[in-house]
Amino acid sequence: MLYNDLESMNRIIRSCTKCALFEYRKNAVCGNGSLSPEIFLIGEAPGKSEDENGIPFSGRSGQLLRKSLTLTGVSKHRIYITNSVKCRPPDNEKPKLEYMKICNGYLRYEIELLKPKVIIPLGNSSLKALTLITEVKYGNISKIVGEKFEWNGTLIFPQFHPAAILRDIKRLDKFNNVFFEIIKILKN
Numbered sequence: 001m002l003y004n005d006l007e008s009m010n011r012i013i014r015s016c017t018k019c020a021l022f023e024y025r026k027n028a029v030c031g032n033g034s035l036s037p038e039i040f041l042i043g044e045a046p047g048k049s050e051d052e053n054g055i056p057f058s059g060r061s062g063q064l065l066r067k068s069l070t071l072t073g074v075s076k077h078r079i080y081i082t083n084s085v086k087c088r089p090p091d092n093e094k095p096k097l098e099y100m101k102i103c104n105g106y107l108r109y110e111i112e113l114l115k116p117k118v119i120i121p122l123g124n125s126s127l128k129a130l131t132l133i134t135e136v137k138y139g140n141i142s143k144i145v146g147e148k149f150e151w152n153g154t155l156i157f158p159q160f161h162p163a164a165i166l167r168d169i170k171r172l173d174k175f176n177n178v179f180f181e182i183i184k185i186l187k188n
């Protein structure tokens with residue numbers, strides 16, 4: 001593995017200038033959560049709040065996500081949350097593939113080190129970043145939410161990005177059902 005441990009990688013991320021996104025950030029946003037997580041969530045990119053405080057999913061999308069996790073019985077001690085790129089793209093754009101490719105080594109290390117039982121890519125960009133690692137083509141997120149895939153003994157549950165639920169609340173039941181299904185599987 002490339003780094004001694006997660007904290008030494010995070011120190012590198014905080015001063016990383018490998019792609020152009022470093023020019024726009026206030027803070028690089030490192031992954032956060034359990035160091036032996038059952039569930040590993042991948043977001044797209046830090047937003048305004050995350051850029052300001054350096055904590056992943058600390059804005060409105062994060063509030064919705066945490067509410068759903070609590071409602072469906074996913075305790076915060078079971079999860080680790082990170083992003084497909086660690087720095088905020090300008091104007092809240094989706095992260096470009098070229099930046100995801102450059103940043104992907106950090107995500108790969110997080111997955112290899114933490115060895116979660118379940119990976120949940122939230123939204124299409126996160127799914128693309130995961131595809132760079134698993135080399136599995138999953139399809140568009142809106143068509144595959146509710147399906148599960150297996151990769152190297154890890155289950156992958158593609159999921160809507162919580163921002164998509166904020167835009168269309170009718171998707172909330174489907175969003176929550178994915179977490180209910182995961183909890184059911186982890187209990188067995």
Ligand code: SF4
Pocket residue numbers: 013016017018019020021022028085086087099102103
């Ligand atoms: S997005 Fe990733 S690769 Fe680009 S500067 Fe930030 S940490 Fe480095």
